[in-house]
Amino acid sequence: MTDPPPALSLRDIQKSFGAVQAVRGVSLDVAAGETVALLGPSGCGKSTVLRVVAGLERPDSGTVTVAGRDVTALPPEARHVGLVFQDYALFPHLSVLGNVAYGPRVRGAGRGVAEARAREALALVDLPGLEARRPAQLSGGQAQRVALARALATGSPLLLLDEPMSNLDERLRAELREGLRALFARVGAGVLLVTHDQREARSLAGRLAVMRAGELVQVGMTEEVFARPASAWVAAFLGEVNLLPDGPGWVRFVPEGALRPGVGEAWPVSAWQAAEGGVRVTVEHAWGPLTLTLSAREAGALEGSTLRLGVDEAGVRRLPEDRRPVRG
Ligand SMILES: Nc1ncnc2c1ncn2[C@@H]1O[C@H](COP(=O)(O)OP(=O)(O)OP(=O)(O)O)[C@@H](O)[C@H]1O
Numbered sequence: 276m277t278d279p280p281p282a283l284s285l286r287d288i289q290k291s292f293g294a295v296q297a298v299r300g301v302s303l304d305v306a307a308g309e310t311v312a313l314l315g316p317s318g319c320g321k322s323t324v325l326r327v328v329a330g331l332e333r334p335d336s337g338t339v340t341v342a343g344r345d346v347t348a349l350p351p352e353a354r355h356v357g358l359v360f361q362d363y364a365l366f367p368h369l370s371v372l373g374n375v376a377y378g379p380r381v382r383g384a385g386r387g388v389a390e391a392r393a394r395e396a397l398a399l400v401d402l403p404g405l406e407a408r409r410p411a412q413l414s415g416g417q418a419q420r421v422a423l424a425r426a427l428a429t430g431s432p433l434l435l436l437d438e439p440m441s442n443l444d445e446r447l448r449a450e451l452r453e454g455l456r457a458l459f460a461r462v463g464a465g466v467l468l469v470t471h472d473q474r475e476a477r478s479l480a481g482r483l484a485v486m487r488a489g490e491l492v493q494v495g496m497t498e499e500v501f502a503r504p505a506s507a508w509v510a511a512f513l514g515e516v517n518l519l520p521d522g523p524g525w526v527r528f529v530p531e532g533a534l535r536p537g538v539g540e541a542w543p544v545s546a547w548q549a550a551e552g553g554v555r556v557t558v559e560h561a562w563g564p565l566t567l568t569l570s571a572r573e574a575g576a577l578e579g580s581t582l583r584l585g586v587d588e589a590g591v592r593r594l595p596e597d598r599r600p601v602r603g
Pocket residue numbers: 292295296297315316317318319320321322323324
């Protein structure tokens with residue numbers, strides 16, 4: 276048996292807006308059944324990549340292949356891609372059921388079949404009983420789930436999600452994160468997710484693609500990227516703070532997981548701050564300042580204004596220093 280083609284294959288996508296090179300040579304595959312999160316700072320080109328895949332922007336060069344079909348020259352409606360975009364709102368004049376049935380209808384399904392598919396999709400996102408409501412009568416969280424159901428009902432091999440939970444409060448996000456992970460596994464579509472929220476990326480995506488100034492700078496299994504960032508810039512972007520100078524062009528990356536409070540030599544503590552789950556301290560180690568969060572129990576290892584701190588050297592990495600600005 277041959278493997279199914281990837282849900283999405285991007286090859287050397289380039290896209291400029293006037294003098295701004297928004298996307299520079301992006302190549303990426305998303306396998307069927309896989310979720311890939313595209314992460315990067317504001318303005319790095321994430322939305323442009325998604326819009327190129329959706330057909331809302333035409334790339335200057337490169338190809339977009341969806342489930343084995345070259346769609347580069349096709350309009351959005353001919354691509355068979357499910358979209359959940361912030362600016363891709365629900366139709367206000369249609370009911371919830373009408374909104375979700377719209378995709379199958381446009382693709383030629385009869386009314387009965389389309390509505391049956393819509394009911395299935397609404398059940399998947401756990402929204403029964405709201406079929407007759409208008410979008411204006413929904414909460415933000417309900418509206419986002421309807422948008423998801425609308426994308427799922429298309430039966431597309433590829434789903435594109437741009438900040439799908441941005442309108443939700445933290446409690447709803449946590450709830451939906453769990454649900455979405457199971458849902459994506461069940462429907463078997465490839466998912467390309469753009470998010471600013473690292474927790475969302477970490478919990479939903481099997482792989483991460485980290486983007487900087489129009490280019491992918493690291494692509495890998497999610498936990499692997501967090502454990503082994505390719506450079507100082509990636510580490511800093513992922514929230515790592517213990518990046519100490521280590522000769523010209525290099526840094527010494529000390530992940531928090533490699534720090535052993537209460538072990539070895541005592542060092543002065545230069546900063547304290549209350550943090551979620553304990554206290555965040557900065558220790559003036561011989562290598563340089565090292566910051567870590569101590570649990571209430573570990574904080575017991577503080578001796579006045581010093582802390583014994585060992586470093587598990589097997590966890591320490593030397594990374595290229597690439598944090599100077601790149602041209603925009
Ligand atoms: N239609 C457009 N016309 C001109 N410039 C654009 C257009 N769309 C995007 N850009 C520029 O292209 C670059 C990439 O923008 P894009 O929206 O893809 O970034 P992003 O990573 O999605 O940002 P954010 O996280 O803030 O949404 C930015 O410099 C942006 O100003």
